[in-house]
Amino acid sequence: GENVEQHPSTLSVQEGDSAVIKCTYSDSASNYFPWYKQELGKGPQLIIDIRSNVGEKKDQRIAVTLNKTAKHFSLHITETQPEDSAVYFCAATIFGNEKLTFGTGTRLTIIP
């Protein structure tokens, strides 16, 4: 089955700087990679996703890049703000499949 590794487990960034979270996956058949943001006591919220037919996707301050050959994908947050502080999870699956395989999560702290 799919296995997703995520790094780092914790990340502290000065407000205004950029944050990068990296994930690797094992199943070359996976073709859909969503990113979720989870705030304390809440469920995960989808913030961006990418399919394997593109290498990069951007939505305002958030971008995701995908390297299919290396089987890794990354989340980039620019101009970080205090409200970006949360736990971020990457995930991988074959689009249309029932299951998402989640990474272990990254606790991002933005330092004012």
Next chain:
Amino acid sequence: GAVVSQHPSRVICKSGTSVKIECRSLDFQATTMFWYRQFPKQSLMLMATSNEGSKATYEQGVEKDKFLINHASLTLSTLTVTSAHPEDSSFYICSARDGLNQPQHFGDGTRLSIL
């Protein structure tokens, strides 16, 4: 759009009690709903997948008779933790999607505490 509502948000009850958690898709029809369990500072672990009108598919190691799932309509799935014990205390989260090629959208979870 794509709002998933989960109720209750928190429940505290005595050991041996059965607890029912509801998951509703508010603005779309959810052909498939998922139930996850999350321990503190850990990732989400899929418990089961439910499709409307059919039996749920449970992940390995998840007791079917312990965690009863019903998906009676396209907008409602329920998880009942039967005869709950302290080790069942956890954060339970549901998700739903409105089609085979659509992303999962999550509810805000239910914090279950068994005394």
